[in-house]
Amino acid sequence: MPGCGPKFYPCILCKKRTKPSERRPVNKSTRKILRKYFMTECKDGVLCRKCRNKCDTLKGTPQEKSLGPSSASCTTPIQSPAGRSTCTMKSPPSVTLPLQSTVNSHAYCVLCRRPGPKLVVVSTQARFNFFLEQNILIPAGSRCCPAHILNDVVNTKTIENPIPPKDTSFVNRSTIMELVEQLREELLIRGSKRLDFDDPSSLSESDYFTLTGLGKKEFDDLLSYVEAGDVRSSKSRSVRTCLAIFLTKLRTAIDNNMLGVLFNMTKPQIRRAVSTMRQAVSIYFVPNHLGFNHISRDTVIHDHTRPLAKELFSPTLNQAILVLDGTYIYVQKSSQFSFQRRSYSLQKQRHLLKPMMIVTTTGYIVAAIGPYLADGKNSDANILKHIIGTDTQEIKTWLQEDDIMIVDRGFRDSAGVLENLGIHMEMPSFLQKGQRQHSTEDANSSRMITKIRWVVESVNARIKTWRYLARQLPNSQIPYVGDYVRIISAICNKYRPPLSSGEENDFQIATKMRYLSTQTNRLQTEVESENLVKKRYNWRKIDDEENTITDFPKYTEEEIRELTLGVYQIKLAKFYTQEHVNQDGFEIWVDQFKPGLLAAKIQSRHISSKCYLCWIRFEDGVVTSWYCRCKSGAQVVGICAHIASVIWYLSFARYSDVINLELGKNWLDNVCDAADIPEIVDESDSETEATEE
DSSP states (O other): OTTOSOSOEEBTTTOOEEOTTTOEEOOHHHHHHHHHHSOOOOSSOEEOHHHHHHHHHHTTSOTTOOOOHHHHTTEEEEEOTTSOEEEEEEOOSEEEESOEEOOOOSSBOTTTOOBOSSOEEOOHHHHHHHHHHHOEEOOTTOEEOGGGEETTEEOGGGOSSOOOOBSOEEEEHHHHHHHHHHHHHHHHHHHHOSSOSSSTTTSOHHHHHHHHSSOHHHHHHHHHHHHTTTOOOOSSOOHHHHHHHHHHHHHHOOOHHHHHHHHTOOHHHHHHHHHHHHHHHHHHTGGGTSSTTTSOHHHHHHHSSOHHHHHHHOSSSOOOEEEEEEOOEEBOOOSSHHHHHHTEETTTTEEEEEEEEEEETTSOEEEEEEEEOOSGGGOHHHHHHHHHHTTGGGHHHHOOTTOEEEOOGGGGGGHHHHHHTTOEEEOOOOOOTTOSSOOHHHHHHHHHHHHHHHHHHHHHHHHTTSTTTTSOBOGGGGGGHHHHHHHHHHHHHHHSOOSOOOOTTHHHHHHHHHHHTTOOOHHHHHHHHTTGGGOOOOOEETTBTTBOOTTSOOOOHHHHHHHHTSSHHHHHHHHHHHHHEETTEEOOEEEEEETTEEEEEEEOSSOTTOEEEEEEEEETTEEEEEEESSTTTTOSSSOOHHHHHHHHHHHTGGGSSHHHHHSOOOGGGGSOOTTOOOOOOOHHHHHHHHHHO
16 A cells, blocks of 8 residues: 555665665575675665675675775674684674663753753763673763763762663674773773772772771772862773872872882873872862861860860860970972071981971861971971961961960970960970979979870871871972871871770879879988988899899789879880890899888980989888989879889789790890900910910
């Protein structure tokens, strides 16, 4: 019937619509050619004039005969097992493959059916990444919503009503070749990678922490901040790999050449990745976790202040307590003479820059300001004056009257600036002119301050575990020192536990320290009144047959810690003991000239020609008082390390094998000493003596 037949007749090879004058029937010989060379079965249909001419050309010609310029690129040689070309198979311009694919549309999103006009063309890299993840082809030129594409990756979470894919894909030669080439490149990249952070199963949790300083979950969380920015993937690396390169460089301090070997990238690619990620992390992550603007004063008081600090310095008032100290970032000697002079530290005898760390009593980093130069004009006191004078990060608005800053002796010249703001400064005391030892009152107050101030030293040590800040930085990185310090500080705040969150007995310790700080050192008074310093002692080694001191109290390490009010003195005590231990016993020279009173002589760890005299009184199995001739030996709040070494050995170590377990080797046995020269015996003298006899 008229009007019931097809309106057009496509060519069975090129699929073009044929005009009546161009249609050519398919006979038996032509079907053989189509089956043999084009792998197409055709019972009925038509060929266009051009395709029919190709078939006629193949009749009676060798298999190697070319089909002309338009079809030469379609030929693919089939290799035999021996590697010889046996025949040439030519594919049709378009084939249907059993691969799932999306629809092809310019007016609608191919992923969620949303109409235009605000649609974007799906890039080649995005189509390839989607095929790798979902095994679904997106036709070239297809468009989708901009929200579905992020850094050339299709975010399936943003697709509300996904379109079910088709079961087959109608692709042409260029699409197949493009897909094969992309798969080949991806295989080469992944197969040659030494470190592959894109594959979740390639690295373990410990591998992540060793390389980046973060676990997998922490790494993914930091990545989420970066992905919210404008960092994009490239052909050489993804955003995840870019972040891994940056953190690995900070954590391990490996140079760019070595990183290029590990990540299969060139040195310029590594350099660009580090620069890109440094800027992204500084913009999108650091402001949320560092700086006076990111945390309120009330949060610091209630969540980041140790109970011990409150009890020692502000038991009744609602005061913010901050601990300040500068840290050192070493840099190369610069060829710019002015910077070379001003970056040289007379104290450290090296070129360095000084960031100022402001932390809470739990180790939370409130701000990392700077870095500053290292000359005499940039002392800790002058840096603090500059911070207050310029109102850096609006610090004067953040601080309130009666707040407390705990500092070391280098901040003494800034006391007036803080006093004008109503800020209390807590600083260890100084030795007065002509004094050799702190008074009991000064030593006690200094001990209470150091009990809290140690946390800032631990913070400085924590950020140096990212070894890039512990090494000497090249001059090219000087402009970015502040960025590196702030990035690592923010990472510590977000992903590291508090250094000192407080203990259950903080209130008891604070009460004990406040009580002891009001007491005098009775043993010091006894030593000075009886002139025991100048007494002639009959020094003997502990553990001699006649000097075992069996009546000295026995303590556990926890009980010794109650005397020292800290762990640092116990740590030093073990090393003092190491110096005095030999094969014959513990070489601390003692004299027990009074019942319950022990005098000891301890070698200084700094000066070979100096020893410290110390006295310990014990009664009824309890150490009651102590006194040492060192600078802080008159304190009652805790004990110095010299006294702690005697108590630790006599009350605990000599009754166990802890000395052999905890004390390391004596490295002097492994190093030559130029002073160790044996005496030369003159053989002629011995022969003369033998003759005279």
